[in-house]
Amino acid sequence: MPAQTDPSHSDGALVMRARNGDRQAFGELVSRHQRRVWLVCRQYLGADDADAATQDSLVKAYTSLSSFDGRSAFTTWLTRIAINTCLDALRRRRREGFRIEEPDDREGESPLERVSDVGAGPEDRAIQRQAVSRLVACERQLPDRQREIFRLRFYAELELEEIAEALGVHVGTVKTQLHRAVHRMRRELGDVR
């Protein structure tokens, strides 16, 4: 893959070429960003739906390239499209009465104490899976915005500024919501002094 630091292969250059109908250039953009878009979609939808939403998002991005004005980074613009695509899908599912299954809760030991530093044998992996299930259950208890920001930060690994721009909020709001989400997660998971 050509170095992205080469100006002729930057996202901006590829966007210009794709705007003029260069499908290969758009293919390169897809290759660069599809994982990231999928990770964002995965924070809103299950794995299969995230794949469909990723495809929808990137196709939408192609047909909307003329509206990308370069004021934000291409990745941020793409993230915003992905989030809107996922929210549309969720609204459709809600209208159709589709319910999302909740992972089982687990009593007892704090999940934070169950995650080992070393990826050991099957038993350790099973313990880790249970701890993660508990993590997911606690996430679902968060207020919607806190959960959204928590997932975009920790799982989609977006920077705070990017989250702010994609959600249309101030970065200070993102920091506050993220801080509250983490604090609450730690309390729910049982690792608070």
Place this chain on the structure above:
Amino acid sequence: MRGHLDNHEIAAAVAGLPLDEPATEHLAGCLSCNRQVTALQRLTIERRRQMADEAPDWQTQQEQILSRLGDSPAPRSARRWMRPALAAAAVVAIAVGVGLLQQPNGVGPSQEIAVEEILAEADALLEDDSIPGFEIIDPRIEDPQAYVGNGVS
């Protein structure tokens, strides 16, 4: 020397938010506080790893996306298709303005100014990149004097 980080500071550290210098220094040297910070981080790393296992085949996904583009309209500059429409709208607006000027009861200075503004906007609209269908084929067409004495038909 300050004591252990409180819960809010640990939450900030977990989230990757900045801490004040004393807290940062304490965290660098305190195993207990570090364990507090990394515990939730390790869980999220494991969760992220699980998600990565669910990822689709990227090559297949890319092919599916590109095959769908065949049905999608090619992206065009929004300004390209808008300019002829806007130019046409400007012509209509000018015509309306001229019509107003020709009203039997006359026209005041404010309506004359409005026509000038419309013409100025139309000029500004047309002076940028060429508009498909509005290109000047031969500059001499705009200058009748160019034909005088040239014998050019």
